[in-house]
Ligand SMILES: Nc1ncnc2c1ncn2[C@@H]1O[C@H](COP(=O)(O)OP(=O)(O)OP(=O)(O)O)[C@@H](O)[C@H]1O
């Protein structure tokens with residue numbers, strides 16, 4: 001069954017089209033990755049699904065019901081982890097979770113139990129009565145998640161839940177996402193970190209300019225790019241290397257420099273390696289290693305959008 | 312039910328912000344202490360502030376002259392009075408630093424011209440004069456058997472209180488309390504904006520509750536919280552300073568409650584007009600201080616004339632104060648009706664405007 005279905009969903013802010021006739025379905029039990037660079041329209045789409053914004057056109061169905069007509073039903077079954085941490089600093093972790101869960105009709109012992117369980121689940125069981133002021137970034141992110149899950153929603157939407165936190169908290173959060181999924185929750189996961197998507201998502205959509213430009217499993221997506229190849233050239237020092245020069249060479253789609261590694265994507269049928277190497281040697285770059293790279297999500301993204309996922 | 316959850320939450324948030332909470336309690340109590348007690352005690356116990364030199368000139372009815380003579384007698388230990396023949400000379404002496412102040416008394420009232428250098432002394436005299444003017448005027452207003460009789464008693468604390476006129480502590484106890492109700496507006500301007508700046512507006516927005524519930528819950532929470540503060544203030548004021556709230560406490564409370572509803576509504580309304588939180592706060596602070604000044608929270612303005620008269624009657628504090636003082640000292644219970652109607656009417660306007668804006672806005 002489809003937990004969520006978007007049909008021609010459009011959102012305009014004045015003349016600007018933030019989400020452009022988006023079609024999408026998400027099946028029960030999926031961890032669905034939502035990839036897109038800054039301003040692609042991810043958060044806007046999430047705000048539409050959660051009824052925070054009004055649709056300009058199109059329809060959204062949650063568990064088969066149109067959310068415009070069944071707003072309360074939809075809201076009850078969705079949990080949102082906002083991109084920006086949304087908690088009350090002056091209330092304890094427990095008071096935060098309890099307040100938000102209370103808005104979903106939970107009362108009394110049930111409210112208490114659900115709130116406590118949510119906090120234990122994100123690993124804040126021993127910090128229930130502490131104020132978030134005293135929390136690290138990672139702990140605040142985890143509280144941000146606890147506030148979204150205490151009412152036990154069927155669909156949990158996480159908008160970049162791991163921004164700016166330590167590796168340990170990140171690991172914890174990814175593990176929690178998997179655990180929630182095993183407990184029966186369907187999850188939409190938005191991120192700028194490709195490795196997170198590769199690690200946990202069963203299906204992925206790439207969003208650009210408010211449109212979904214590709215969608216499928218990791219394998220399906222990487223198979224899209226049979227027409228390109230990627231080489232990684234490691235040099236001792238990057239020195240006077242100019243990516244723009246290489247970009248002008250025949251067949252080259254994109255060039256990316258990450259520390260000492262130059263990553264070049266070019267059309268599969270064009271042979272240009274000798275030209276590239278010639279340029280690098282002429283710039284007195286000492287080449288350490290050279291390898292052909294199998295296409296990964298990062299290169300798919302780069303090929304499709306012409307941009308890096310992270311600026 | 313959701314409304315209750317939201318208003319409980321609103322009160323809890325305010326309670327956890329002790330700074331503004333304490334301000335709304337400590338500030339008025341200190342103000343009452345300074346304005347009411349220090350000035351009032353100038354009539355009873357002696358406050359040692361050194362001898363002040365004050366020039367004076369009295370005109371008008373024999374009653375006024377007699378009253379002022381009494382006043383001078385009562386304060387002669389602190390003040391050396393010297394009669395001055397012309398206004399110009401009186402003012403000039405102060406300018407040159409020969410005197411700390413110059414008083415002119417006539418049937419219209421008391422005018423005080425003070426030196427800029429000796430501010431502490433000056434304000435003490437000012438306060439004593441304000442209390443004098445208060446008493447003289449209020450005694451006349453409530454129509455005691457005869458002005459003459461009253462004037463003879465002008466410095467006698469007990470006989471006046473017995474005849475139901477406010478001591479200066481009673482006056483300031485009331486007006487400072489009404490003034491503090493206006494400060495509710497500042498907290499109120501952050502009620503909904505605060506949710507936006509914390510990002511929690513998103514969570515409220517995605518929760519299965521209506522905007523109306525959020526709006527009402529917030530307003531109710533804020534009104535209750537501020538009512539609590541005012542109640543504490545009234546109790547502490549009564550215990551510490553024996554502020555007289557009269558025999559019709561219920562009526563006084565109704566006026567104060569309507570004043571809080573009014574202030575909260577203005578605060579919420581302003582937050583939807585002014586773009587930034589700081590901007591809204593500054594605008595409200597200015598409005599409150601102007602209203603306090605013309606409403607007589609700092610010193611009583613008797614018989615204002617012309618433009619001043621208009622300003623005084625535009626102050627929401629003035630409406631509330633005169634109604635409350637009429638209830639306490641005149642048993643004039645009907646005085647509360649116009650004030651309450653005005654407060655609630657204006658509140659309804661501001662709230663309707665805010666609610667419509669809030670509703671129309673996408674998100675929060
Ligand atoms: N309320 C709004 N009014 C006008 N424009 C908006 C509004 N909200 C978002 N936008 C615009 O819509 C576009 C999509 O924004 P959105 O926040 O959905 O992007 P995103 O994919 O979540 O980006 P990021 O990765 O930076 O969070 C952006 O260009 C943004 O400026």
Ligand SMILES: [Mg+2]
Pocket residue numbers: 042043044083159
């Ligand atoms: Mg976003």
